[in-house]
Amino acid sequence: MPTMKAARLHEIGAQFVLDEVPRPQPGAHDVLVKVEASTVIPNLKNVTTHFPEWYPFLPLPALPAIFGLDSAGTVTAVGSAVTSFKPGDRVYVNPGVGCGECRYCKQGETPRCAAYTFLGYFGFGPGSQAIFEKYPYAGYGEYLTAPATNLVRLPDNLSSAQATRFGYLGTAYSAIRKAALRPAQSILVLGASGTLGVGATLLALAFGAAKVVVVARDRAALERLKELDPRRVEIVPIGARTIREQVLELLPDGVDAMLDTLGAKAPAALSVDAMGAVGRGGRIVQIGGVAGPIPIDPHPFMCQQLQYIGSLWFTTAEGDEMARMVESGILDLSLLEERAYPLAQLNQALEDIQSQANGFTNFHIVHG
Numbered sequence: 001m002p003t004m005k006a007a008r009l010h011e012i013g014a015q016f017v018l019d020e021v022p023r024p025q026p027g028a029h030d031v032l033v034k035v036e037a038s039t040v041i042p043n044l045k046n047v048t049t050h051f052p053e054w055y056p057f058l059p060l061p062a063l064p065a066i067f068g069l070d071s072a073g074t075v076t077a078v079g080s081a082v083t084s085f086k087p088g089d090r091v092y093v094n095p096g097v098g099c100g101e102c103r104y105c106k107q108g109e110t111p112r113c114a115a116y117t118f119l120g121y122f123g124f125g126p127g128s129q130a131i132f133e134k135y136p137y138a139g140y141g142e143y144l145t146a147p148a149t150n151l152v153r154l155p156d157n158l159s160s161a162q163a164t165r166f167g168y169l170g171t172a173y174s175a176i177r178k179a180a181l182r183p184a185q186s187i188l189v190l191g192a193s194g195t196l197g198v199g200a201t202l203l204a205l206a207f208g209a210a211k212v213v214v215v216a217r218d219r220a221a222l223e224r225l226k227e228l229d230p231r232r233v234e235i236v237p238i239g240a241r242t243i244r245e246q247v248l249e250l251l252p253d254g255v256d257a258m259l260d261t262l263g264a265k266a267p268a269a270l271s272v273d274a275m276g277a278v279g280r281g282g283r284i285v286q287i288g289g290v291a292g293p294i295p296i297d298p299h300p301f302m303c304q305q306l307q308y309i310g311s312l313w314f315t316t317a318e319g320d321e322m323a324r325m326v327e328s329g330i331l332d333l334s335l336l337e338e339r340a341y342p343l344a345q346l347n348q349a350l351e352d353i354q355s356q357a358n359g360f361t362n363f364h365i366v367h368g
Contacts, residue, residue, distance in 0.1 A: 006141030009037025038139025040363035072163035155327035163306035170314030172200035179257035183208030193221035198359030254279025
């Protein structure tokens with residue numbers, strides 16, 4: 001039986017161990033992908049150390065387990081029922097898998113499935129264990145299996161390394177669609193200097209926003225975002241003055257939409273401050289998981305017809321749309337600075353990303 005190398009977690013809180021494991025074979029509706037690159041997950045150490053205590057309702061795969069999200073590579077084999085892909089195709093693997101049978105899966109809204117699961121990461125409900133058992137392979141192995149319906153075909157001008165950012169990009173992409181942003185409208189990106197925020201800024205410009213208000217503490221990162229399009233990008237530093245005051249000086253009627261990309265360590269007060277800069281009829285989309293709760297006064301929300309929306313990940317169809325945006329040149333990922341590690345250095349990569357990460361650096365694992 002052919003084997004492969006895979007970095008596996010054997011116990012909670014421990015480091016990953018490089019093991020030799022059997023190479024998987026695809027099921028009838030699945031594909032086998034030779035992984036070329038996979039993202040280094042900034043939150044993975046928290047997940048594999050604290051999630052069983054912090055979030056026992058978000059199940060992890062049974063150990064020992066292979067982790068690793070946002071993988072890209074080449075199809076090497078397809079199942080007997082697969083007709084849309086063939087060996088040699090370059091693909092990104094969307095790790096978000098649903099049960100495939102509920103009404104949400106059937107209508108193409110897999111992230112709403114009660115059993116929704118990130119292959120190589122964690123799940124969202126009791127049904128996740130069955131999905132982990134069916135697809136136990138992930139990006140920190142040399143090969144993985146996945147449903148053919150989870151593949152995004154990569155154009156020639158999109159490298160496997162760049163495709164490892166699709167998880168963050170897709171999260172922002174789906175949020176902008178839910179915000180119903182139209183060309184010539186304005187959008188505020190809270191936490192714009194982070195990995196999720198930089199992607200959101202790139203996409204907001206690609207969607208044709210007239211004004212993209214980027215909000216963060218890192219002034220140098222804000223200036224770098226301003227350089228993307230000095231006419232359309234407006235910077236608002238977090239500091240002595242409130243976010244609301246600064247935004248309303250730039251746009252007296254407020255912004256049409258807001259993406260909250262702040263993570264769990266950020267104070268919710270920043271989100272509340274920024275929400276005050278959203279104009280009448282505006283939409284606020286939560287994608288960062290800021291520490292809550294966030295107080296909302298129903299009366300102004302009603303009278304100003306505001307909306308607060310939660311958005312999780314993205315569909316594979318949305319991934320296809322992003323790939324076409326890159327292919328056409330609408331979305332340019334050339335500003336990403338590549339930071340590659342071999343699989344044997346995964347533990348070091350997970351350490352480095354804790355202190356060296358920024359929204360412009362693309363930390364990823366490479367195979368071969």
